[in-house]
Amino acid sequence: MNIVVLLKQTPDTESVIRIAGDGRSIETQDIKWIINPYDEFAVEAALRLKEQHGGTVTIVSWGPQRVVESIRTALAMGADKGMLIDDEALEESDSLGIAKVLAAAVQELNPDIVLCGHRAVDYDHNQRGPMVAELLGWPHLPLAVSLECDGTTVKIERPVEGGKMVVESSLPAVVTMGGSHAVWNPRYASLPGIMKARKKPLDVKKLADLGLNPEECGSGAAKIRLVSLEMPPERKPGRIINGDLDTEGKAKELVRALREEAKVI
Amino acid sequence: MAESVCIVAEYRDGAFRKVSYEIASEGRRIADTLGLKLYGIAIGSGVSDKVQELAKYGVEKVLVADDPAFEHYIAETYVPAVAEMLQQCDPAVVLLPASMNGKDLSARLAARLETGLAQDSTEISVEDGKIKAKRPLFGGKCLGWYEWADGALVMISCRPNVMSMLEPDESKQAEVVKVDVSVPEARSKVVSVDMDTSGKIELTEADIIVSGGRGMKGPENFAMLEELAGLLGAAVGASRAAVDAGWRPHSDQVGQTGKVVTPNLYIAVGISGAIQHLAGMGSSKYIVAVNKDPDAPIFSKADYGVVEDLFKFIPVFTEEVRRLKSSE
Numbered sequence: 001m002n003i004v005v006l007l008k009q010t011p012d013t014e015s016v017i018r019i020a021g022d023g024r025s026i027e028t029q030d031i032k033w034i035i036n037p038y039d040e041f042a043v044e045a046a047l048r049l050k051e052q053h054g055g056t057v058t059i060v061s062w063g064p065q066r067v068v069e070s071i072r073t074a075l076a077m078g079a080d081k082g083m084l085i086d087d088e089a090l091e092e093s094d095s096l097g098i099a100k101v102l103a104a105a106v107q108e109l110n111p112d113i114v115l116c117g118h119r120a121v122d123y124d125h126n127q128r129g130p131m132v133a134e135l136l137g138w139p140h141l142p143l144a145v146s147l148e149c150d151g152t153t154v155k156i157e158r159p160v161e162g163g164k165m166v167v168e169s170s171l172p173a174v175v176t177m178g179g180s181h182a183v184w185n186p187r188y189a190s191l192p193g194i195m196k197a198r199k200k201p202l203d204v205k206k207l208a209d210l211g212l213n214p215e216e217c218g219s220g221a222a223k224i225r226l227v228s229l230e231m232p233p234e235r236k237p238g239r240i241i242n243g244d245l246d247t248e249g250k251a252k253e254l255v256r257a258l259r260e261e262a263k264v265i
Numbered sequence: 266m267a268e269s270v271c272i273v274a275e276y277r278d279g280a281f282r283k284v285s286y287e288i289a290s291e292g293r294r295i296a297d298t299l300g301l302k303l304y305g306i307a308i309g310s311g312v313s314d315k316v317q318e319l320a321k322y323g324v325e326k327v328l329v330a331d332d333p334a335f336e337h338y339i340a341e342t343y344v345p346a347v348a349e350m351l352q353q354c355d356p357a358v359v360l361l362p363a364s365m366n367g368k369d370l371s372a373r374l375a376a377r378l379e380t381g382l383a384q385d386s387t388e389i390s391v392e393d394g395k396i397k398a399k400r401p402l403f404g405g406k407c408l409g410w411y412e413w414a415d416g417a418l419v420m421i422s423c424r425p426n427v428m429s430m431l432e433p434d435e436s437k438q439a440e441v442v443k444v445d446v447s448v449p450e451a452r453s454k455v456v457s458v459d460m461d462t463s464g465k466i467e468l469t470e471a472d473i474i475v476s477g478g479r480g481m482k483g484p485e486n487f488a489m490l491e492e493l494a495g496l497l498g499a500a501v502g503a504s505r506a507a508v509d510a511g512w513r514p515h516s517d518q519v520g521q522t523g524k525v526v527t528p529n530l531y532i533a534v535g536i537s538g539a540i541q542h543l544a545g546m547g548s549s550k551y552i553v554a555v556n557k558d559p560d561a562p563i564f565s566k567a568d569y570g571v572v573e574d575l576f577k578f579i580p581v582f583t584e585e586v587r588r589l590k591s592s593e
């Protein structure tokens with residue numbers, strides 16, 4: 001099987017986020033970068049498919065040079081090759097612009113299946129996967145918490161508010177990954193894996209290499225723009241229920257506070 | 266000049282999801298500010314019977330696609346149908362629910378309509394006729410304001426439980442237009458559905474959530490939280506530690522790699538308050554923390570903190586809540 005994973009590099013979830021001087025981007029100098037957790041699940045699912053069916057796993061990412069490290073991590077986990085799209089013309093693109101780029105990369109690679117996170121934990125747009133599928137005219141199955149594939153169809157289980165369902169599609173198709181670490185349990189890169197990853201092919205491409213021009217996917221094409229960032233309002237300082245009270249006293253006081261002050265129970 | 270603000274309601278299992286009324290209410294406010302009509306799109310199997318529910322929240326006209334093919338959400342069938350109906354509404358602004366299906370539909374629809382989408386927004390402002398949408402980024406560590414290019418269709422999906430609902434006006438009636446949309450051949454399909462019928466409340470829609478973490482010590486002890494939740498009409502959530510340990514299903518996980526929730530009251534029991542957990546519940550209206558460690562970071566976010574052994578405190582607290590509820 002020819003499998004493509006769309007992978008985004010995101011700040012470590014532990015990162016402290018500070019707004020940069022321009023008021024609309026974040027300070028990046030102290031940030032540790034990781035693979036978006038849901039994309040790590042996608043790499044894991046892709047590797048399991050490869051173990052079952054053979055084939056190749058290609059990691060595709062748009063981003064600056066620092067993304068090479070994340071692609072190498074995925075290669076060390078067991079993926080076969082990488083493609084980084086690094087082009088300044090994309091710096092102020094919107095989600096659809098980037099989706100066009102990713103769709104063009106997918107077209108060039110002509111895979112049976114594309115796996116990607118249902119969202120990236122930084123800008124949290126929740127859009128790339130379905131957008132890429134729409135641009136390709138492919139079906140997509142969202143929020144996978146399991147994945148079975150026999151080479152011609154793919155079947156996943158997905159949650160929906162209040163329950164779950166099983167959906168399937170013929171290939172080619174896009175699957176976006178849901179679930180959690182407990183569901184996918186992504187593997188770590190092994191030491192031999194890390195050694196091998198250094199020699200695996202990693203193409204760096206410009207827009208023109210994908211037959212695209214900035215007018216269709218660069219800042220000029222953007223329909224939506226992030227204009228400013230702000231910090232969330234500080235929460236009002238809370239209080240610790242009087243430590244001198246016994247357990248029953250604290251329970252009574254909490255019930256009273258929730259009923260009379262907060263009015264939420 | 267466009268004609269309307271348009272909402273895409275979410276209909277499942279015989280009813281509109283509550284978030285549909287939230288976006289209708291928000292849509293009403295925006296339409297009034299912009300001097301536009303408020304239209305609704307209702308799609309589903311059997312949805313015709315329920316369309317007047319939307320009128321109560323200010324929707325003036327509802328376009329309805331009622332077809333067995335729309336029994337379940339499948340992007341391949343819903344997206345072209347909703348796009349076709351939107352075209353008949355001439356909207357300047359489209360509001361959708363940021364539910365699981367809503368987010369998925371919104372994204373694919375934005376690509377089809379070639380526009381920008383502000384997904385999972387928590388606030389919408391209108392200044393001089395221009396719309397801005399605010400959404401949490403980086404797990405709520407900061408907030409971003411988004412604007413659209415001139416002439417672009419404004420698409421916004423709204424986080425459930427955030428936009429305030431209008432008082433329903435039972436006297437209102439909406440004009441209903443049945444639309445014969447073509448149902449495209451789909452390569453994807455629903456194989457089976459397994460809805461929880463135990464009356465369990467969905468985390469993202471719950472007014473009150475009681476969550477347990479590693480401090481719960483084992484799966485059996487969650488019965489205690491279930492009991493408390495039952496009295497409060499609350500949903501039960503969990504930290505990643507409790508999910509990773511196999512004590513709770515992954516669908517209960519709250520946090521940056523779990524569900525993002527915005528209840529009126531979030532009670533964190535035996536949860537330390539890691540940054541990834543706070544990302545999921547930090548914008549709850551009121552937060553209560555029960556933890557035996559007075560230095561647990563969760564206390565810095567809590568409106569009310571209780572420093573106690575949870576195994577001692579929760580049963581006593583539950584009895585107090587029971588007393589309160591039975592006195593009503």
Ligand SMILES: Cc1cc2nc3c(=O)[nH]c(=O)nc-3n(C[C@H](O)[C@H](O)[C@H](O)COP(=O)(O)OP(=O)(O)OC[C@H]3O[C@@H](n4cnc5c(N)ncnc54)[C@H](O)[C@@H]3O)c2cc1C
Pocket residue numbers: 006007008009024025036038039060061062063091092093094095098102115116117118119120121122123124125126127128129226
């Ligand atoms: C001033 C400014 C600076 C910005 N700087 C950056 C920046 O440095 N880096 C950055 O990424 N964004 C940056 N953005 C945001 C950028 O324009 C996009 O909005 C953002 O990347 C969308 O990603 P998401 O995480 O919201 O995607 P989602 O739609 O949430 O992602 C869903 C899935 O799509 C796939 N995917 C998403 N993005 C990529 C990608 N780049 N390559 C491959 N697969 C992908 C992944 O599988 C991911 O799990 C910046 C925006 C502004 C305004």
Ligand SMILES: Cc1cc2nc3c(=O)[nH]c(=O)nc-3n(C[C@H](O)[C@H](O)[C@H](O)COP(=O)(O)OP(=O)(O)OC[C@H]3O[C@@H](n4cnc5c(N)ncnc54)[C@H](O)[C@@H]3O)c2cc1C
Pocket residue numbers: 013037477478479480481503504505506507518519520521522523524534535536537538539540541542545555556557558561573574575576
């Ligand atoms: C990429 C990534 C993504 C993540 N995503 C998430 C996520 O989505 N959601 C999430 O929750 N976490 C997430 N985490 C994990 C997070 O970092 C923490 O490890 C996790 O939240 C800890 O869970 P906890 O608070 O239950 O456990 P702990 O941190 O172990 O805290 C247990 C608490 O219980 C208290 N306690 C123990 N016994 C008692 C008692 N008898 N009475 C009262 N209090 C008691 C202790 O004092 C302690 O504060 C993520 C981590 C990473 C790296």
